[in-house]
Amino acid sequence: MAISNAKLRELYEQMLLIRVFETAAEREYKAARIGGYCHLSSGQEAATVGATYALDAEDLLVTGYRCHGFALARGVPPEAVMAELFGRSGGCAHGRGGSMHLLDVAVGYYGGWGIVAGQLPIATGLALGLVRQKRQQCVLCELGDGAVNMGAWHESLNLAAVWRLPVVFLVMNNEYGMGTSVERASAVTDLHRRAAAFGLPAERVDGDDLLAVIEAASTLLSGARNDRQAAVLELVTYRYRGHSVADPGLAYRTSEEIAEHVKHDPLNRVRALLSETGVGDDELDAIALEVDQSVATAIAASLASPPPPVSELARGMYAPGSAAQFARMLAGAPFGERELVFAGGLGE
């Protein structure tokens, strides 16, 4: 896949941003400025950036809960992602979603979702919506290797196939669903082969090879966009950190295994490509400095962003006009309901 040096440099910067951002997120989580669950994607940068780069600006993206990298790669500003992790009103989900539920409709990112495989039928439905609206766009739906054993996976692939829906299911195969290896969870470990059961095209590529990811993703996404051909893309990668920050990640794998993967770090591979094209160490250092500053700025901006007001507890829950429908439900309401839910007119 032909890619300009300038573009390669840009993608490297994105990958580095994700790595530095995740490192900062881990630190902030341990400092208790981030709560809930926090699933990091360090090690998966090439797969994340490559697949997202292959999307057109108008295409849609849906992911699971390991979603910081996807949000950043899709162009959600780092300060909006960090502010979301901090639970601030400046967050890309207004402080309502946190780490697992990043979203930004303005860039076609329809959400990080928290129930394993729950996002697959939704992505299938987004693709159905695109078809009904005669929009020549497609959906990229990310899921983990753990999600392929859920009924929703089989049902979604079948629907996408029989209805010819423009959706590509990206299986981020990082070898472990939480602490369970693919070998222990899946009868067929070559996960992309499962697409054959539905007659869908599928590819399995080295997810740590940025250019290979871009090439495969571009081919499958354009098939979806132009021919309504659903597909499965399996990206084989590795997560350096535990399942979440709370998991040291060593109960089910060895530190030697992790070290072996770090040797083939996707960032180093792109750095080598850049060096071949004549990008010097001073320029690489400048990129690193820029990324560090960007993450530091994001943290500062997040700290300055106020928490969402309690009066917005019910914001968005029901469509405008619903308050009148609920108005006759107040008599005998449970203690606090009126103040907490109805005071803001159900958030209207």
Place this chain on the structure above:
Amino acid sequence: MSRTDTVVREETADALASASEVMTYRDALRLALREELQRDEHVFIMGEEVGVFDGAYKVTAGLLEEFGPERVRDTPISEEGFVGAGVGAAMLGERPVVEIMTINFLLVAMDQVVNHAAKIGAMFGGEVRCPLVIRTPNGAGNQLTAQHSQSFEVWFAGTPGLKVLAPASPADAKGLLKSAIRDDDPVLLVENLAIYKERGAVPLDPEFLTPIGLANVARTGSDITLVAHSYATVRALHVAEALARDHGVDAEVVDLRSLRPLDVDTVVASVAKTNRAVCIEEGWPTYGVTAELAARIQKACFDELDAPVERVGMAEVPLPYAKELETAALPGADRIEAAVLATLGLRA
């Protein structure tokens, strides 16, 4: 209260007084599992990360090592599949104890629970039984957001054919889990994320069982009755102490322990004595456990009530991430106390 109940309560007190050990709720659950695995070879455990990972919340830690992979079975992420497999194995007299990582993930298996497990005894006319146990934590409070903070045990408690238990103390965690495993019907045992670390005296007698269908007066009082289950009981006990200290109010706390069957007798006896009731739950109160309680109390205690039955629960919104919003939405001590004082006419 029947004489039988009194006898049972005295036995419990005796058991606690004899050989007991202070341990966490989590350790009490593990003790119950270990004792039952030792007692009955038909008992086996399955669920996500229960083995190699030692359990997502470490309830099953060490059991794989002690009992081996046939008795402690790691599953893929496929709740509908392995809950259903539990139903089938139970129909042949096995005693599966299925762990669901959190109650939020039980929804993808709801069809197997509500439409299959709950129906077997009646559909087979008693010829086949389904001695299945499903253990799972409910609860909020860790900024786990909309999809991971729910408490909908009431949905299952509203289903004939199921039994639903919700221990609030380490002793009951052990006693109810053991009763559930020995019971011949499908039982949902609802644990709670916030109680796992709570400590209390737990009888070491392997024959210590907490009866199903028997509530516990966790604190005796004369001015008002607080009725709760699971973590709401812990909240109610703390509030009761504060009420005594700050307002001279002597509150009685009834811990339901069992939602189906529901011990209405104990609740009614308490309210007949105090003439006032505040019912508390972690989940949404509309159509909730507290709604059922209020209906039963007003019918049984119509002449004794000096004030309407009040209810406190989670604000009726999908729980947002930001700590400020989460705190406002949960049935915290301030809201419970305010409801109690209002019911007593001590505050508007």
